[in-house]
Amino acid sequence: MTALLQVQGLTRLFGGLVAVNKVDFEVPQGSILGIIGPNGAGKSTLFNLIGGALPPSEGRIVFAGKDITGWRPYRVAREGIARTFQTTALFEELPVYINLAIGRRMRTRSGFWDVLLRTPRMRREREETTAKVLEVLEFTGLGKYANEPAGSIPQEAQKRLAIAVALMGEPRLMLLDEPTGGVGMGETDEIIDLIGRVRDRGITVCVIEHKMRMMMSLADRMVVLNFGVKIAEGEPRQVCEDPAVIEAYLGECIA
Ligand SMILES: Nc1ncnc2c1ncn2[C@@H]1O[C@H](COP(=O)(O)OP(=O)(O)OP(=O)(O)O)[C@@H](O)[C@H]1O
Ligand SMILES: [Mg+2]
Known part of the structure; x- marks a missing residue:
């Protein structure tokens, strides 16, 4: 499978804080990438960089073979990247x-x-x-x-x-920032099912979530961030059992 999204050496500083620190990963076309990490790890900032809401300090974002680094959000959206926000942004x-x-x-x-x-x-x-x-x-x-x-x-x-x-917007890539955030554990089934069906439509998905159990069943691969740095990457089971991930984030592999 070819990569639809490639992130290379992506870095974002806020004053002296390195919110995203030389992060690399690839997302194969038609797959689901799960992104986990503790509060403040840089997950939402990563989406802000890919979606064009923030320019990176360093690094490159390549989408469908095109360098989109530094593009404004409307242009990124037209190119085929859609996102949802951690706090739902609807016209209520x-x-x-x-x-x-x-x-x-x-x-x-x-x-x-x-x-x-x-x-x-x-x-x-x-x-x-x-x-x-x-x-x-x-x-x-x-x-x-x-x-x-x-x-x-x-x-x-x-x-x-x-x-x-x-x-x-008929996107090719969807960035979902905590799509079950604020929803009780017992009520997430329909959302999880929907994300799986989005992928089945051929849309590639990157999803930030804290619910490890959900990631285990949904994600094809996972990336773990801690203090802006990618500390692990791989298949969900492998990541869940990684000692560095357990120390930084999980306490234990519960899923
Ligand atoms: N616009 C900004 N200006 C200054 N600092 C920022 C800005 N956005 C994020 N940060 C800082 O960057 C770091 C990463 O924040 P980010 O929101 O990306 O974390 P997160 O992994 O999404 O956390 P959470 O799980 O709580 O949503 C934090 O220390 C945060 O305070
Ligand atoms: Mg966040």
Whole structure:
């Protein structure tokens, strides 16, 4: 399998703090990479670097063979990388289906005149967006909430909605920052199932999670960060039993 994403020597300083320190890894097309590590290890910063929210201090990010280092977020998104945030970023007062339609914006080009003059492009894009909203509602099991304000649906469904919004842009790579964060242990099954089905659609996934048990069943490979440094990498079972990981993070391999 060829790597869809390659991260090489990626480094980010905040003043004197090295939040991400010479990190290297590759993510094969169609796989799930799990990223774990203690609080403050640099996991979210890593996503901010890949997604273009922050420029790296050093290093390179190569996506589908193209050097995207330092690209702005909208350009990274157009190239096919979608992300969700640790704290869910939805338009809470707006209905679920509108949140989804907004998630389509980087795939549409209609501007003010298109809307005013109801051009064929605007009509075509509106039809495409409607069809995609219906398809994604079905795929994510959120159909019953379509007309509810996003902020009023259960927390677990809001987490699925964040993934659904990311799907609207038809990405090739999804970066999921704690997709089950804030959701009780007993309520994560649908989210885990959804992430697996996203991968089955051919979308490559990088997922940050604290729930080790979930990673064991979901991830093809794992990367472990501690103080910005990659301290382990490999198959989940191998990483879970790695003494350095147990010392830094796990205490013991519970999964
Ligand atoms: N914009 C910023 N400015 C200054 N320091 C930052 C900034 N973003 C992150 N940091 C610092 O970088 C380090 C890594 O933070 P990051 O949020 O990436 O950790 P994390 O692994 O996602 O942690 P958590 O598991 O708590 O979400 C922390 O020490 C944090 O305080
Ligand atoms: Mg984080």
